[in-house]
Amino acid sequence: MSTTQVKFAIDDGSTNVKISWIDNGVIRSVTSPNSFRKDWKSAALLSDKKVFNYQIGTTKYTYDATSDKALSTTHVAFQYDDLNLLSVHHALLQTGIKPGPVSILVTLPITEYYNADDCQKNEENIARKKANLMRKISLNKGDVFEIVDVEVLPESLPAVLTTLVDSGVNEYTKSLVIDCGGTTLDMGVIVGEFEDVSGVYGNAEIGVSMVTNAARKALAAADSDASYLVANELIKxxxxxxxxxxxxxxxxxxxxxxxxxxxxxxxxxxxxxxxAKTFTRNPNRIYLVGGGAMLIESAIREAYPSLGDKIVLVKSPQEALSREICCYHAAEPVTNPQVHEADPTPASVSA
Structure with a gap:
């Protein structure tokens, strides 16, 4: 399959990059954790392990799953910096597709995508995001993808497109979507089957990073300094x-x-x-998505006890956004909408 025909849907979150694409009518999906530090690593001892040494401008970076010197990505500025560029290119290389020219759909948190005062698109932030991902990056002893087009979409709400269509809601149903990510909390109220979006809300101070940072501090106190990736794996x-x-x-x-x-x-x-209660006191349904969905599920059920099974933890909540964006913007028909996890590059994932 020619890489020039591939359009990747990418939810480039601060903790993990979730990437989906269509391959012969089937959705393929990969989750690539973010764990980068400065400088390069030496060649791997095992022949089946690949080292990912990158360079942006004059700065050298490497993918390092376990280093306690891994650079922090749990801040909103991540959306526009070297680490975002690194994380997207690293995720693309985990797809198993030969590098070449590609177009990508990426996301911004609601608080970055919309202006706080009028809820209109923040064109400046959208342009910054595009410009950041069009920058040059190189891989030592390897090739990277050439990003030729970038489209930026808001986070959270598209993650429930298929779920809502299949749920039998009527035109008056108010569905609250709660997306708890690594750095930000995004919420929105959808009317019917996406007939309207009646409100959006975001908080850049609430996210799984609250737990990750606490885990790293506790590990350090137990003589166990760890990377963000390892801390998140411990939480999981x-x-x-x-x-x-x-x-x-x-x-x-x-x-x-x-x-x-x-x-x-x-x-x-x-x-x-x-x-959530402050934003929408009495929704008809609630859908939980994002990497932190499972961590907050019990608290949401306690906060909205009358909804019962109308509180839904979306299947594979961490990949839901990239999967749904991929389906919605597919250039070819999706004959089998089920997600198939692609095999990541052997060196790309470790405990």
């Missing part, structure tokens, strides 16, 4: 005692570290629930 696999004991060096503090993580998850859930 915190109930796996064997994995936890491998990550934490001072086992006397194992339960203490886990307690700190659970307390911060509760704090995140309470913050999201408060913001």
């Amino acid at each position: 696999r915190r109930h796996d005692r064997e994995f936890v004991s491998e990550v934490i060096n001072d086992l006397s503090k194992l339960d203490w570290v886990l307690e700190r993580i659970e307390n911060k998850i509760d704090e995140l859930g309470a913050a999201v629930a408060y913001e």
Whole structure:
């Protein structure tokens, strides 16, 4: 398949980049974690492992899953800087498609995409995002994709396109979409099957990074300095005692570290629930998407007890946005809308 025909839908979040594309009518999808530090790594010892050493201008970067020197991406400025450019190109290389010219659809948090005063598009931010991703980047001993066109879309709301169409809602149904990402909380109210969007809201101070930062601090106190990627993996696999004991060096503090993580998850859930109730007190339905969806689900159910099964955790919530954007903007028909995870490049993912 010619790479010139591929259009990638990319949800380039601060913690992970989710990328989807159509391959012979089937949606392919890859999640690529962000974990970059400055300078280059030496060649890998194992022949089946690839090292990703990049250069932007005069600055050298490398993908490093476990380094505690990994650069922070959990801030809104990430959307317009070197790390965003790195993360998008690194994700593209995980698709297994031969590098070549491509067009991409990327996202901005609602707080960045719309002006706060009039809810109109923030053309300056959109232009900044496009310009950032059109910049030159190189891969040592390898090729990168040539991004020839960038389209910028708002986060969160498109993530429930298919879900709403298949849900049997009427033209008066108000659906609250809550997207809890790594750095930002985005929400919107959709009327019917996308007949109208009655309101949007974003908070750039609430996100999974609250938990990630607490996890890293707790790990450091347990003699276990870790990268953001490892900290997020610990959050995800915190109930796996064997994995936890491998990550934490001072086992006397194992339960203490886990307690700190659970307390911060509760704090995140309470913050999201408060913001949601303030934004929309009585929606008819609620859809949870984003990487933090599973962390906040119980708090949202407690905040809206009368909705019951009308609170829906969207399937594969972290990839939902890129998947739905991919379907909506597909240049070819999708004969099988089910997601198929592509095999990432062997060196690209590690615990």
